[in-house]
Amino acid sequence: MTSEFHLIQQYFKRPIKQTDLGIGDDAALIRVKEGHHLVVSADMSVVGAHFFADAAPEHIGWKSLAVNVSDMAAMGAVPNWVTLSIALPEMNETWLEAFSRGFFACAEAFNIDLIGGDTTKGPLNIAVQIMGEVPVGKAIKRSGAQVGDDIWVSGLLGSAALGLAHLLEKTKLPEAELEACLHALNLPQPRVALGLALREIATSCIDISDGLLADLGHILQASGVGATVHLEHIPCLDTMKPRVHELLVQQALLAGGDDYELCFTAPSHCREAVVAVSEALGLPLTRIGEVDVVPTLNVLHHGEPLKLNRLGYDHFA
Numbered sequence: 001m002t003s004e005f006h007l008i009q010q011y012f013k014r015p016i017k018q019t020d021l022g023i024g025d026d027a028a029l030i031r032v033k034e035g036h037h038l039v040v041s042a043d044m045s046v047v048g049a050h051f052f053a054d055a056a057p058e059h060i061g062w063k064s065l066a067v068n069v070s071d072m073a074a075m076g077a078v079p080n081w082v083t084l085s086i087a088l089p090e091m092n093e094t095w096l097e098a099f100s101r102g103f104f105a106c107a108e109a110f111n112i113d114l115i116g117g118d119t120t121k122g123p124l125n126i127a128v129q130i131m132g133e134v135p136v137g138k139a140i141k142r143s144g145a146q147v148g149d150d151i152w153v154s155g156l157l158g159s160a161a162l163g164l165a166h167l168l169e170k171t172k173l174p175e176a177e178l179e180a181c182l183h184a185l186n187l188p189q190p191r192v193a194l195g196l197a198l199r200e201i202a203t204s205c206i207d208i209s210d211g212l213l214a215d216l217g218h219i220l221q222a223s224g225v226g227a228t229v230h231l232e233h234i235p236c237l238d239t240m241k242p243r244v245h246e247l248l249v250q251q252a253l254l255a256g257g258d259d260y261e262l263c264f265t266a267p268s269h270c271r272e273a274v275v276a277v278s279e280a281l282g283l284p285l286t287r288i289g290e291v292d293v294v295p296t297l298n299v300l301h302h303g304e305p306l307k308l309n310r311l312g313y314d315h316f317a
């Protein structure tokens, strides 16, 4: 029987790179660079709500950290440190080994130290707190969108939601599409490099965790503006494009969560700068709409207003 101490030593203690004191004392010691804000965010992943009980532990490990890294990306911050508080129903070493492998794959990909946490017995629940840095005055907030700004999104939208719909047997995806959609659902790629590149360009930014309309809605509300979004411009898998008339696909694009792409606004005179960032990062950045003075969120499909309440999210209409 492995003790809690050994569990932490074996599965969670790794060399630290940017921390003065990490796992093993009553608290960790970190040092924030002069002239920087400490950027702090937390996200909990709960079995049944955020992942299935039988989900691959490696994926749970990656995603429980990745969704937090994504919040740093959205702020234009560099993620450095993370704590992990985990409730485990049982001491399952196979599960823990795979979970920590996924977690540290993400930590290493973004150069993040795990500096502490807590381990208890209970229904599977993973609480991650992430900390990063941003030079004072450089964070990208939700509140800066200006009338006339372009609205952009990174990557492709809707894939994770379609993957989830497949797992819930609401649709049956063809093999090739299924693979891409499950990858998007299980292994989201936080857009940290993009967030950094947008510090000097974007007027506002958010990561898409709850669906494009919901998350863009947060920007609009915080900024006191409205927007028009063009459905046919929303970037998605090529195989999804001919099906954009289907309700499920529209829902995935507009209301599907879990993509963890960035949605940001930028002045129209910055279009070339955004394209240059896209090329430098090898990441598609697509202009999907514009910020309006009338404080509503309108979705057009080839110029025709889309009846959003038909899609079941009339609270945005």
Ligand code: ADP
Pocket (backbone or CB within 6 Å): 008, 012, 022, 023, 024, 025, 026, 027, 083, 084, 085, 086, 114, 115, 116, 117, 118, 119
């Ligand atoms: P305390 O009783 O002082 O709170 P613990 O025995 O809970 O300390 O934890 C011992 C050390 O291990 C602490 O540094 C704590 O931050 C770290 N730790 C505990 N659980 C985890 C975990 N799941 N991931 C990373 N570090 C952990």
Ligand code: MG
Pocket (backbone or CB within 6 Å): 025, 026
């Ligand atoms: Mg203590």
